[in-house]
Amino acid sequence: MVKFLIFRGERGEGTFKEYEVPYQEGMVVLDGVLYIQSRFEGDLSVRWNCKAAKCGSCAAEINGKPSLMCKTRVEHLSQPIKVEPLRAYPHIKDLVADTSWNLRTRRKIIKDVGFKPRKDASWIMKDEDIEKGREFRKCIECALCLDVCHVLREHQLFEKFVGPAYLVFSAYLETHPMDSVDRISWLKEEAGIMYCNITKCCTEVCPEEIHITDNAIIPMKERVADRYFDPIKMLIRKIVGK
Numbered sequence: 001m002v003k004f005l006i007f008r009g010e011r012g013e014g015t016f017k018e019y020e021v022p023y024q025e026g027m028v029v030l031d032g033v034l035y036i037q038s039r040f041e042g043d044l045s046v047r048w049n050c051k052a053a054k055c056g057s058c059a060a061e062i063n064g065k066p067s068l069m070c071k072t073r074v075e076h077l078s079q080p081i082k083v084e085p086l087r088a089y090p091h092i093k094d095l096v097a098d099t100s101w102n103l104r105t106r107r108k109i110i111k112d113v114g115f116k117p118r119k120d121a122s123w124i125m126k127d128e129d130i131e132k133g134r135e136f137r138k139c140i141e142c143a144l145c146l147d148v149c150h151v152l153r154e155h156q157l158f159e160k161f162v163g164p165a166y167l168v169f170s171a172y173l174e175t176h177p178m179d180s181v182d183r184i185s186w187l188k189e190e191a192g193i194m195y196c197n198i199t200k201c202c203t204e205v206c207p208e209e210i211h212i213t214d215n216a217i218i219p220m221k222e223r224v225a226d227r228y229f230d231p232i233k234m235l236i237r238k239i240v241g242k
């Protein structure tokens with residue numbers, strides 16, 4: 001048998017309840033949660049879709065670590081296995097958190113600094129051009145990185161910082177070979193990229209193994225620093241008045 005402690009409750013109020021589920025070879029945490037839902041707790045709220053680590057909807061905190069329930073094997077975990085909702089977000093019920101901020105943030109980025117092709121763009125893409133953004137396109141928007149990021153989780157700066165997943169999305173737009181948008185001032189002023197202090201916690205939990213900090217955030221932070229904090233460039237801007 002496998003012992004689970006599942007968070008039950010609404011709007012942040014609640015408690016952990018213990019369940020026992022028969023072990024099956026290859027069992028993942030989502031199997032256990034769905035067994036509990038079908039046998040013991042018909043009203044247990046849990047979000048999932050693909051069961052293949054591709055839709056990102058089964059994100060939860062498992063033994064304190066943001067993880068995908070459908071990708072986390074029970075044999076690798078200490079018991080009882082504690083499953084709770086993503087804690088950075090407002091709680092709705094049981095294992096479901098309100099992650100609608102993610103959708104709003106993505107929409108806002110598309111509206112404000114989305115992709116605009118260069119006027120002279122030749123629409124023939126080379127393999128090496130496609131390669132540049134390939135890593136960032138793997139993002140499944142599971143929100144694990146957002147949940148673990150202390151800027152959002154502890155400091156709740158959702159209005160000031162777009163968070164690692166949407167910096168990955170911005171990095172994807174930046175690497176598009178036909179991109180014409182200058183996002184540097186947006187990254188500093190609206191996306192709040194300077195709130196990131198490169199702790200790399202986001203990279204550690206990414207199920208797609210995207211090098212969020214090294215490949216997406218640091219290069220963009222460097223571009224912001226070059227423009228705004230390089231003393232020579234600042235002097236030139238002062239002289240030319242830009």
Ligand code: SF4
Pocket residue numbers: 138139140141142143144145146164165168205206207208209210212
């Ligand atoms: S960057 Fe990784 S952890 Fe973050 S949302 Fe995308 S896939 Fe999930």
Ligand code: SF4
Pocket residue numbers: 148149150151163164195196197198199200201202203213217
């Ligand atoms: S590296 Fe930056 S974005 Fe990633 S968790 Fe740390 S502060 Fe957040």
Ligand code: FES
Pocket residue numbers: 048049050051052053054055056057058059068069070071
């Ligand atoms: S159910 Fe789709 S990622 Fe887990």
